[in-house]
Amino acid sequence: MTDTNRRKFLAAAGIGTAAGTVGLVGGASSASARPRAGRAKEPVLAVVDDHHGSEVRMLVGEREVVVQDRDLVTRILNAAGGE
């Protein structure tokens, strides 16, 4: 599954475009991610409320972007584990 297909963006406040969160995750995955034109260009706070789930909430500017992406959750959890 490609990076594009894997991500299903749900936008809070009616906004739901690119999220630009690749910089948040380390390891091998970051090497394969490419910056998009619409990526966020300001600080992003990513939140995983349920480590069993697939949802990542990203607080960026005055928006909240919600991504359903279990792979992204796993990579964040791996990174948060310090590995």
Added chain:
Amino acid sequence: MSSHREAPEISKDPVADSTDVYAFVSPVDPDMVVLIANFIPLQKPDGGPNFYEFGDDVRYEIHVSNTNRAESDISYQFRFTTRVRNRQSFLYNTGPINDIGDETWNRPQVYSVTRVVNGKSRVLARDLPCPPVNVGVRSTPDYAALADQAVHTVGSRKVFAGQRADAFHVDLGSIFDLGALRPFNEAHLISMPAMGGVNAVQSYNVHTIALQVPARELTKDGRPPTSVLDRRSTIGMWATASRRKGRVFDQKQGKFVGRGPWVQVSRLGNPLFNEVIVPMGQKDRWNSREPNRDDRFEKFVNRPELGELLPVLYPGVFPKLAAYKKPRADLNAILLTGIPEGVVPGFANYTGPVKADMLRLNLAVPPAEEPHPLGLVAGDAAGFPNGRRISDDVVTIELRAIAGLTIPLVDPSFTPDDAAGAVEDGTSNTNADLLNVFPFLGLPGGGYQTQPGTTQAS
């Protein structure tokens, strides 16, 4: 208190804590409506060196509903920016402040006003100066003049944002000591000698956002209200404070920075609603919700906890209230829908069936020539619960309503207990003198002029 520290979460965030809201037709110009929202409760005037100020990281709003949906059809947003002129000084002011533009004021604060109508924003004004707080006789020697300089004219509107004296009066020490009312101490379950009430808010300041706008700016059709019984004459009003959803401590700056959308953390419409009606376990949630979703709180209005406590705390004093088992349709109307036509002759402020805690103001009711502090229940339709004037004694009004005084409005078969018409906390408005002109709230007490209060352990 009306809404000072009324919920667990917001009590830990005073800068965003709304304390009182007022809405009334201006007694100076009946074509104008005054909307006031107070924040930051219980400010001790000498609380320096970092005196009270609005939060740069808080979005303060005054909302108006004029379409009977209890939605924010119009909102006025206020955003603040604080500067530090001299970072090498620890002082709030480096000399007397004689003008709000003086360089001696080391932490000047300015704000913007944005009007949002149906989701479309328009900035009405930017960089409007607040006044400094009332530091003391040396630092702010002519405080009234400083405060006057902070009354700004924006088109046909007036706006003020800054420190004022709290105008609310209530006996906090007694009411929250097992529902005691000092004048009725002898009748309390834990009996004590009767005494006068103690106004706990008397010497404290708040931060006020006051707005005066033409009535036609608030009506659905943009026309001045003319008929009291025309549904379009009544608006709903409430205030909120919002913070960014995410908050991260930035060690480089040594302070928190916000991330993400604004989320509501404080709300206030009718005085005492969240404080007295909503139970502890739901107060924080209530603060984060829109009024048009208040149906889940209706059961607490229909059977208020305080109404059931009064006969227990005052044995034998409220037997008729104790025996009344019907849902409190009177409180439901006063607090959640407005009073429909036919309940009070010639008056209505009904906003439709949506259950919503809003302060409802019928704009077609002219100001009273001699305002009665008990408002509508005393025959003065220009007062609470038709809007709320600063001088309205909302504690007594709501105590008596909960005690059953207003049940006959909707249930003529009920005769209230004698005590329902007499119950009060014994306080009166012993706060700073109110002004006769905008922004109407009294000048804040000064730090130097403040004397400590008294307290004892037993």
